Amino acid sequence: MPGLIFEGRTYACEAIVFDKDGTLFDFLELWGGWADELLRRIEAELSNIGASWTPGVELALGVKLGVDGSIVDYDRAGPLALATVEEMTGALAWQLYAARLPWHESVDAVRRSARAAEERLNGGRRIRPLPGLARLLEEARGAGVKLAVATSDSTASAEKHLRSAGLDGLFAAVCGRDLVREGKPAPDLALEACRRLGVLPARTIVIGDGGADLEMARRAGAALAIGIAAGGGPRGHLESADFVIGGYEELQVGAGS
Numbered sequence: 001m002p003g004l005i006f007e008g009r010t011y012a013c014e015a016i017v018f019d020k021d022g023t024l025f026d027f028l029e030l031w032g033g034w035a036d037e038l039l040r041r042i043e044a045e046l047s048n049i050g051a052s053w054t055p056g057v058e059l060a061l062g063v064k065l066g067v068d069g070s071i072v073d074y075d076r077a078g079p080l081a082l083a084t085v086e087e088m089t090g091a092l093a094w095q096l097y098a099a100r101l102p103w104h105e106s107v108d109a110v111r112r113s114a115r116a117a118e119e120r121l122n123g124g125r126r127i128r129p130l131p132g133l134a135r136l137l138e139e140a141r142g143a144g145v146k147l148a149v150a151t152s153d154s155t156a157s158a159e160k161h162l163r164s165a166g167l168d169g170l171f172a173a174v175c176g177r178d179l180v181r182e183g184k185p186a187p188d189l190a191l192e193a194c195r196r197l198g199v200l201p202a203r204t205i206v207i208g209d210g211g212a213d214l215e216m217a218r219r220a221g222a223a224l225a226i227g228i229a230a231g232g233g234p235r236g237h238l239e240s241a242d243f244v245i246g247g248y249e250e251l252q253v254g255a256g257s
Contacts, residue, residue, distance in 0.1 A: 001013070001014065001203075002014075002140075002143035002144055002145050002253060002254060002255050003253070003254055004016065004145075004205055004224075004251060004252075004253055005251065005252040005253065005254050006226075006243060006245070006250060006251055007250075010254055011205065011223070011224050012203075012223075013145060013203055013204060013205045013223055013224070014145065014146060014199045014200075014203040014204065015145060015146040015147070015148065015193075015194065015197050015199040015203065015204040015205070016140060016145055016146075016147055016148075016204070016205045016206075016207060017147075017148045017149070017150050017190055017193045017194070017204055017205070017206045017207070017217075017222075018147070018148070018149050018150070018206075018207050018208070019149075019150060019151060019206075019207065019208035019209060019210065019213045020149050020151035020153060020158055020161065021081075021151065021152075021153065021209075022076075022081065022208075022209035022210065022228075022230065023130075023207060023208050023209045023213070023228055023230075024129060024130065024133060024149070024162075024165070024167070025127055025128065025129065025130065025161065025165065026128070026130060026230065026231070027074065027081065027209070028071065028072075028073075028074065029125075029126055029127075029128070030125065030127060030161070031080070032070075032071050033121050033125070034117050034118065034121050034125075035061070035063065035071055035080055035117075036070050036071055037116075037117035037120055037121065038092075038113055038114055038117040039057060039061065039063075039071075041113035041116060041117065042092055042095065042096070042109075042110065042113055043057070045096060045101075045109050045113070046095065046096065046099055049096075049099050049100070049101055050099075051096075051098075051099030051100075053095060054095060054098050054099075060091070060092075060095060061078070061079055061080050061091070061092075062074060062075035062077075062078020062079045062080045062081065063075070063078070063080055076209065076210055076211075076233070076234060076237045077210070077211055077237045079091050081210060082152065082184070082210055082212050083152070084152045084177045084183050085114075085153075085154065085177070088114075089107060089110050089111060089114070090107075092110045092113075093106040093107045093109070093110045094106070096109055096110070125164070127161055127164040127165045128165060129165050129166075129167060130230050130247070130248060131247060131248065131249065132247055132248030132249040132251075133167075133248045134166075134167070135248070136248045136251055136252070136253060137167065137170045138170075139252060139253040140253045141170060142253075142255070143253045143254060143255040144255070145253055146172050146173075146197045146198075146199060147170055147171045147172060147173075148171055148172060148173035148174070148175065148193035148194075148196065148197055149162070149171050149173070149174045149175065149193075150175045150184075150189035150190055150192070150193045150206075150216070151174075151175070151176055151177070151189070152176075152177050152183050152184055152189075152212075153176055153177065154176045154177060154178050155174055155175065155176030155178055155179055156176070157176070158174050158176050159174050162174065172196070172197055173193050173196035173197050175189050175192045175193045175196065177189070179192055180192050184210075184212035184213060184215070184216045185211070185212040185213075185215035185216050185219065186216065186219065187201075187216055187219035187220035187221075189216060190204070190206060190216050190217060190219075190220035190222060191220050194220070201220045201221040201222050201223075202221055202222070202223055203223060204220075204222050204223055205222065205223055205224040205225075205226060206220075206222045206224070206225050206226070207226045207227075207228060208225075208226075208227065208228070209227065209228050209229065209230065209233075209238075210237065210238075211237045211238065211240065213225070213227075214227060214238065214240045214241050215240070218240070224242050225240070225241050225242050226241060226242060226243060226244070226245060227241030227243070227244040227245070228244070228245050228246075228247075228248075229244055229245070229246055230246070230247060231246075231247070232246055
């Protein structure tokens with residue numbers, strides 16, 4: 001059986017399931033501009049009704065702002081990093097509802113702002129694989145290891161990002177939140193990816209940048225849960241990983257014997 005090699009040790013596997021944001025791509029490069037635009041629009045909505053963020057924009061979304069008000073970092077265990085589209089909509093709609101805007105109007109305002117932010121950035125995003133990822137994926141395919149994506153994003157959005165990055169032909173399955181009953185940290189996404197690949201979870205390795213990815217892997221019965229803290233990012237939220245890597249140059253795939 002082929003395997004994933006880390007620090008001289010080979011971990012046998014038939015498949016590798018990757019999270020997307022922060023795992024395949026740099027999170028802020030992919031979502032930072034969109035989140036900046038979304039926050040500006042929600043702040044304008046709040047201002048229009050004489051309100052402000054509760055308890056503050058950084059805590060509301062789990063971000064750190066620079067001196068110019070743009071996002072420079074984010075909480076790896078926070079809503080921007082981990083929330084589904086529905087959860088993010090609810091979190092931001094609550095801000096408007098707390099300012100006395102009716103709930104249905106709050107939800108509409110958030111959805112309208114999110115669409116506008118996406119349209120403004122359409123075609124302007126730089127979507128590049130993390131260093132060493134393309135090489136690792138090619139090694140895996142050459143060794144007969146099946147590949148999948150399991151993401152809290154929608155399937156359609158994930159497929160679009162993979163196409164933009166030139167990675168769409170490398171994954172046999174792409175599973176978004178819309179395909180399963182429960183999102184991360186429930187096991188559903190990992191189990192659905194394994195089902196589509198035709199492999200057992202016990203012969204599958206999961207790689208992700210968040211605690212929800214690791215918990216998903218554990219609940220699904222995956223063989224291994226690897227955390228990635230790309231670019232020297234924080235690792236405290238990845239303490240439940242079997243091991244943590246700082247980049248894909250630390251991993252190789254072997255064909256086995």
